[in-house]
Amino acid sequence: MKGYLVLENGEVFEGERIGSIKDTICEVVFNTAMAGYIETFTDPSYAGQGIVMTYPLIGNYGVIVEDEESERIWAKAVFIHELAEYENNFRTNKNLDTFLKENNTPGLVGVNTRKLTKVLRDAGTLRGALVSNLEDLEEIIEQIKMFNIGDIVNVVTSKKIVTYGSTKPKQIALIDYGAKHNIINSLLRRGVGVTVYPADTPSEIILATRPDGIMLSNGPGDPKNCDFQIKTIQKLFKTNIPILGICLGHQLLALATGARTEKLKYGHRGANHPVKDLFTDKVYITSQNHGYYVVDTSIDPEIAEVSHMNLNDGTVEGIKYKNKNIFTVQFHPEACPGPEDTAYIFDEFINMVNGKEQ
DSSP states (O other), rough: EEEEEEEEOOOEEEEEEEOOOOOOEEEEEEESSSSHHHHHHHHHGTTTTTEOOOOSEETTOBOOOGSSSSOOOOEEEESEEEESSSSSTTTOOOOOHHHHHTTEEEEEEEHHHHHHHHHHHHSSSSEEEEEETTTTTHHHHHHHHOOOSSHHHHHHHHHHHEEEEETTTEEEEEESSSSSSHHHHHHHHOOOOEEETTTTOOHHHHHHTTTSSSEEOOOOOOGGOHHHHHHHHHHHHHOOOOOEEEHHHHHHHHHHOOOOOEEEEEEEEEEEEEOOOOOTTEEEEEEEEEEEEEEEGGOOOOTTTEEEEETTTOOOEEEETTTTTEEESSBBOOSSOOOOOOTTHHHHHHHHHHHHOO
């Protein structure tokens, strides 16, 4: 069955439909990772977005359920060039088409993803619609232009408080703005317990449990839409509890301390982004997935300093807060998918929790 991706600028890309046959409107972004499509599609940070996979062959190792980063696919649609005819992996549970159908997620295969990616790089991130016919193209474009992801954090966050590893001597409060499974796993592997709190949890409830550390997770959308979360972080910032923020958590803490965020032209999404640690002069290859960044000139030098920098475009990738056991990173040290070069970030956080000098 034929399908079409219609962009808000009027360009149309044709392909064959896979997964769910429903039509959908989304923000169209591209991901440059060569593997890790399972983790990518199930990352809550992609809520509201349609993902263009730049690597031409997708689905060759099928779907491995234990590699999922959440309980469902959060991407609104997927656009790929070629779907592998057969999956080949001893761990696979099902093929990609079945996985998309089970999650009611539409997809398009046979898309000229090279051309589509160039369009997004030149024009910036665009909204688009995946449809089965083009009978009323003008009406489709009007609907696309009305689409807004909005306050998506409260959609993806957990609905209740859950604790893992409650017998561990140190306990971390993880505020879930769209947390990936491997953030929790990365903490548990380091011998601490983790309590996951929904994004709308008041600071008083979190602090009442006397956590040894606080983690602000990744998540989707524009950080400026998160008024409640920013005010909560301002209260947490006033304590002496060690805090680590990742991705959206990094942006929210910056906003909570007076800095400014802006939207990137087409975002950083992939598993090969070079980042320099300005304190050690070491360069790491990182996994990234974000459409916004913290403006370096908006950071108050009395409050914080830039710790990491993106070597592709010079944007802020990490912030260290002065006179506080608080630091944040824009990239994903938990990877999945991607390199584990920056897993040391979790080690540094746990050292802070244990009261060790940095």
